[in-house]
Amino acid sequence: xxxxxxxxxIVGVSTTTVNNVIHGRxxxxxxxxxxxxxxxxxxxxxxxxxxxxxxxxxxxxxxxIALKVGKDKYENPIQDAYIGELIGSIEKSVRxxxxxxxxxxxxxIEEVLTYVATWNVDGLVMLGPPDESSDTxxxxxxxxxxFVDSYYGKTNKGDIHVRxxxxxxxxxxxxxLLESGHRKIAFVADNCVGVDKERFLGYxxxxxxxxxxxxxxDFFRLIPxxxxxxxxxxxMYKYSKNYTALFCASDYYAVTIMNDLRDRGIKVPKDLSIxxxxxxxxxxxxxxALTTVAQDISKKGEIAVKQLFKLIENRKIDSEVTTLxxxxxxxxxxxxxxxx
Amino acid sequence: xxxxxxxxxIVGVSTTTVNNVIHGRxxxxxxxxxxxxxxxxxxxxxxxxxxxxxxxxxxxxxxxIALKVGKDKYENPIQDAYIGELIGSIEKSVRxxxxxxxxxxxxxIEEVLTYVATWNVDGLVMLGPPDESSDTxxxxxxxxxxFVDSYYGKTNKGDIHVRxxxxxxxxxxxxxLLESGHRKIAFVADNCVGVDKERFLGYxxxxxxxxxxxxxxDFFRLIPxxxxxxxxxxxMYKYSKNYTALFCASDYYAVTIMNDLRDRGIKVPKDLSIxxxxxxxxxxxxxxALTTVAQDISKKGEIAVKQLFKLIENRKIDSEVTTLxxxxxxxxxxxxxxxx
DNA sequence: TTGAAAGCGCTAACAT
DNA sequence: ATGTTAGCGCTTTCAA
Numbered sequence: 003x004x005x006x007x008x009x010x011x012i013v014g015v016s017t018t019t020v021n022n023v024i025h026g027r028x029x030x031x032x033x034x035x036x037x038x039x040x041x042x043x044x045x046x047x048x049x050x051x052x053x054x055x056x057x058x059x060x061x062x063x064x065x066x067i068a069l070k071v072g073k074d075k076y077e078n079p080i081q082d083a084y085i086g087e088l089i090g091s092i093e094k095s096v097r098x099x100x101x102x103x104x105x106x107x108x109x110x111i112e113e114v115l116t117y118v119a120t121w122n123v124d125g126l127v128m129l130g131p132p133d134e135s136s137d138t139x140x141x142x143x144x145x146x147x148x149f150v151d152s153y154y155g156k157t158n159k160g161d162i163h164v165r166x167x168x169x170x171x172x173x174x175x176x177x178x179l180l181e182s183g184h185r186k187i188a189f190v191a192d193n194c195v196g197v198d199k200e201r202f203l204g205y206x207x208x209x210x211x212x213x214x215x216x217x218x219x220d221f222f223r224l225i226p227x228x229x230x231x232x233x234x235x236x237x238m239y240k241y242s243k244n245y246t247a248l249f250c251a252s253d254y255y256a257v258t259i260m261n262d263l264r265d266r267g268i269k270v271p272k273d274l275s276i277x278x279x280x281x282x283x284x285x286x287x288x289x290x291a292l293t294t295v296a297q298d299i300s301k302k303g304e305i306a307v308k309q310l311f312k313l314i315e316n317r318k319i320d321s322e323v324t325t326l327x328x329x330x331x332x333x334x335x336x337x338x339x340x341x342x
Numbered sequence: 343x344x345x346x347x348x349x350x351x352i353v354g355v356s357t358t359t360v361n362n363v364i365h366g367r368x369x370x371x372x373x374x375x376x377x378x379x380x381x382x383x384x385x386x387x388x389x390x391x392x393x394x395x396x397x398x399x400x401x402x403x404x405x406x407i408a409l410k411v412g413k414d415k416y417e418n419p420i421q422d423a424y425i426g427e428l429i430g431s432i433e434k435s436v437r438x439x440x441x442x443x444x445x446x447x448x449x450x451i452e453e454v455l456t457y458v459a460t461w462n463v464d465g466l467v468m469l470g471p472p473d474e475s476s477d478t479x480x481x482x483x484x485x486x487x488x489f490v491d492s493y494y495g496k497t498n499k500g501d502i503h504v505r506x507x508x509x510x511x512x513x514x515x516x517x518x519l520l521e522s523g524h525r526k527i528a529f530v531a532d533n534c535v536g537v538d539k540e541r542f543l544g545y546x547x548x549x550x551x552x553x554x555x556x557x558x559x560d561f562f563r564l565i566p567x568x569x570x571x572x573x574x575x576x577x578m579y580k581y582s583k584n585y586t587a588l589f590c591a592s593d594y595y596a597v598t599i600m601n602d603l604r605d606r607g608i609k610v611p612k613d614l615s616i617x618x619x620x621x622x623x624x625x626x627x628x629x630x631a632l633t634t635v636a637q638d639i640s641k642k643g644e645i646a647v648k649q650l651f652k653l654i655e656n657r658k659i660d661s662e663v664t665t666l667x668x669x670x671x672x673x674x675x676x677x678x679x680x681x682x
Numbered sequence: 683t684t685g686a687a688a689g690c691g692c693t694a695a696c697a698t
Numbered sequence: 699a700t701g702t703t704a705g706c707g708c709t710t711t712c713a714a
Contacts, residue, residue: 003459005691016701021693032699049459053402054691057393057706064444078640080430081423081623090420093445102461104404104444105433119343119389121442257627264629283421287597289604289629300418345707356685361709372683394707397690 004046012046013039024050056122065096065310066123068114069107070135079107083254083282084299085129088150091303092127099311101125111135115142125310128152130196146313148306151197162313163323164306168197171295171328172204175249175277178330180212183339184247184275187214190222190238190259191251198251201279205249222248224255235262242274246339253278253285256292260335271337281331290334297328344386352386353379364390396462405436405650406463408454409447410475419447423594423622424639425469428490431643432467439651441465451475455482465650468492470536486653488646491537502653503663504646508537511635511668512544515589515617518670520552523679524587524615527554530562530578530599531591538591541619545589562588564595575602582614586679593618593625596632600675611677621671630674637668 006024010017015035022030023039031039042048056062067089071079079085089105096103101124106117115138118126128139130151137154140147140161148162179187189205191198202221209216222241224234238259242248250256256278260270268274270290278285281296305324312319346364350357355375362370363379371379382388396402407429411419419425429445436443441464446457455478458466468479470491477494480487480501488502519527529545531538542561549556562581564574578599582588590596596618600610608614610630618625621636645664652659 003462003691006693007691017692018694018702019700022700030699035699049456051397051462051691052460053393053397053462054706055693057391057397057708058691058693060706062393078427078430078434080420080433081427083421083423083426083623086423086426087418087421090418093420093447094418097447102444102446104442106442107433107437116389120392122343122391122393261627261629283423284623284627287601287624288627289601346709347707357708358686358710359684362684365709370683375683391707394690395709397692398707398709400690 003051004048005051006048009039009042009046009048012042015039024048060122062122062124063101064104064121064123065101065125065127065307066104066106066118066121067092067127067129068117069105069129070111070114071107071109080105083284084252084280087282087299088129088303091300092307095304095307099307111138114139118143118145125314127306127310146310148310148313150302150306153196153200159322161322162309162319164302164309164326165323166197166297166302166326167328168200169204169207171279171297172201172249173208174204174328174330175279175295176205176208177211178332179247179249179275179277179336180208180214182247182275182336185214186245187247187249188220188222188241188245189249189251190224190255192224192226192255194221194223201251235259239263239266239268242268245274247275247277247336250276250278253280253282253292253294256294256335257284257288260288260290260292271335275336277336285331285333293333293336294331295328296331297326302326343391344388345391346388349379349382349386349388352382355379364388400462402462402464403441404444404461404463405432405441405465405467405647406444406446406458406461407432407467407469408457409445409469410451410454411447411449420445423624424592424620427622427639428469428643431640432647435644435647439647451478454479458483458485465654467646467650486650488650488653490642490646493536493540499662501662502649502659504642504649504666505663506537506637506642506666507668508540509544509547511619511637512541512589513548514544514668514670515619515635516545516548517551518672519587519589519615519617519676520548520554522587522615522676525554526585527587527589528560528562528581528585529589529591530564530595532564532566532595534561534563541591575599579603579606579608582608585614587615587617587676590616590618593620593622593632593634596634596675597624597628600628600630600632611675615676617676625671625673633673633676634671635668636671637666642666 006017006020010020019031019035020039023036028036052063069079080089093103108114123145125146128147128149140158148164150164152163189202194202206216225231242263250259256276260276264270270276278292278294281294285292285294346357346360350360359371359375360379363376368376409419420429433443448454463485465486468487468489480498488504490504529542534542546556565571582603590599596616600616604610610616618632618634621634625632625634
């Protein structure tokens with residue numbers, strides 16, 4: 003690892019001059035010295051030391067991506083198809099900008115704050131903080147932050163969000179089921195916060211519009227933990243007989259439940275219709291292929307990074323909240339019921 | 343962002359003393375000053391500046407994970423179920439060690455080398471360099487490196503590898519098919535290097551043992567690029583009639599092909615048996631559930647990090663090459679043929 | 683028990 | 699066009 007100083011000594015010039023040619027400020031340097039320096043630079047394979055550069059400039063060239071997860075999901079969030087695609091897309095955009103991606107997963111908001119300070123990241127993508135903690139973040143971080151998939155009490159003025167039409171997705175899909183003649187529709191999720199809550203609210207709204215009664219138990223809560231999931235699926239099997247359709251808040255649950263139910267002899271969609279949310283690879287690979295609410299996950303990541311760099315480069319933000327559109331993808335898991 | 347110097351000034355001591363209490367070297371400091379400093383530290387919420395610390399110590403606390411990808415797969419490798427789970431598991435292990443994970447994806451080996459130098463990473467996990475480039479890496483990097491899923495001409499003495507019994511997996515699965523009565527078995531992959539080549543060699547070996555003839559065209563090459571894949575699947579449809587079983591080098595291909603073929607009317611496993619490799623989530627969620635070769639992906643990641651830290655901490659390495667075991671998972675996509 | 687000071691590699695203001 | 703120099707925040711050796 004050769005340093006600027008060493009190069010300077012070899013050529014017999016000052017570090018400033020070397021630094022100038024490194025940064026292409028060749029108009030400040032005579033043609034002769036410039037080429038001479040360049041040659042030595044190449045010969046010794048000079049690579050800048052980011053650490054030193056960052057310290058001097060108080061920058062980092064690092065974009066942090068923070069995943070605030072619940073304790074139960076702490077295990078391996080990246081392997082999730084949705085998270086995987088989102089992170090992959092963010093990585094790509096960050097890379098194209100010449101920055102570096104550092105992943106930070108934690109269940110504690112304080113840790114995230116410490117992390118940002120520790121590394122002096124130039125920007126932060128905050129993935130789905132499910133609670134008010136995002137409030138803390140936006141108040142305590144003086145670095146550019148973009149929130150993805152985050153909902154909480156009030157959207158603070160100035161916070162940049164990238165979201166999906168989650169509520170509309172819930173609404174439209176429920177409407178689709180209703181128009182297909184379904185009246186007994188359960189909503190399945192592992193919690194009722196963040197995006198899932200929005201989707202749930204859309205579901206409720208559609209039910210109301212069609213004057214279909216909603217009862218507590220129509221919300222079926224699944225616990226994705228090992229050992230518990232099996233029991234929940236068993237419960238689900240009994241429950242499902244009271245319904246003609248299941249609206250799952252994610253494709254993964256939809257496919258998992260569908261497989262389990264079919265293994266127990268229930269025909270999908272003949273006996274029971276099932277729909278999901280996300281249109282990720284699971285819904286595409288499943289058979290029967292899953293009817294679901296589509297979103298463009300990669301685009302979400304791209305836009306998040308685009309907004310982040312507007313912040314970083316101090317460019318004008320046209321809209322603080324970007325809401326990506328959903329689309330109903332009709333595949334093979336919904337049956338048309340007789341109109342009543 | 344308060345600095346050590348500022349703290350020192352506030353308390354009225356030297357930076358050395360502050361530094362000592364920050365690092366818990368309280369035996370060097372009087373109880374009185376120690377508590378006084380600690381109080382100020384807390385009050386001002388001191389967070390160390392990694393950049394400065396790293397520059398001073400010539401360390402980084404960064405573990406790099408480099409993905410050398412082919413141009414065609416450059417798009418979004420993280421969303422792949424296998425890569426996603428592997429990276430997730432590596433992230434977890436790295437985090438538990440108190441280090442930070444920086445992802446670097448590139449199709450150029452020079453870029454990877456530059457990256458390592460630029461950030462002065464403390465260690466590198468190199469994922470599946472499919473060619474001899476890994477040779478360049480092990481020669482040019484003077485930092486701890488662990489290679490995952492990498493095979494090339496010669497395994498350099500001193501290089502640390504974490505691999506799977508890929509060849510044995512290919513062999514055992516082919517044997518399983520052969521013992522089920524299959525004699526016309528095609529091997530499907532998108533290339534023939536690295537792990538796929540190993541799996542292929544295992545397949546060849548089993549065929550030979552059973553004195554089953556192998557012809558060039560029994561290797562079916564799939565191109566996963568958009569637009570081309572569709573045509574390949576079409577071709578595959580015609581091809582498949584000459585076979586009773588398809589051994590796909592990955593679960594993703596197996597499920598994709600199975601779905602396509604079934605959509606065209608072929609019954610699996612009645613008309614055609616299909617098996618995969620990896621036992622990732624696709625094989626578990628597919629219906630019929632895929633018979634496949636299982637590997638413990640998360641464990642692979644864990645071991646890779648464990649080995650890396652042995653290198654970093656200068657501890658003894660018991661075995662330079664770790665080869666994880668495979669296991670045949672029998673599910674529902676292989677039919678038993680009449681013995682001939 | 684505490685402090686002074688040099689240095690990590692690079693940057694940038696200022697001087698020549 | 700080129701050089702000098704003072705930092706960036708932290709570590710560490712040496713001295714007191």
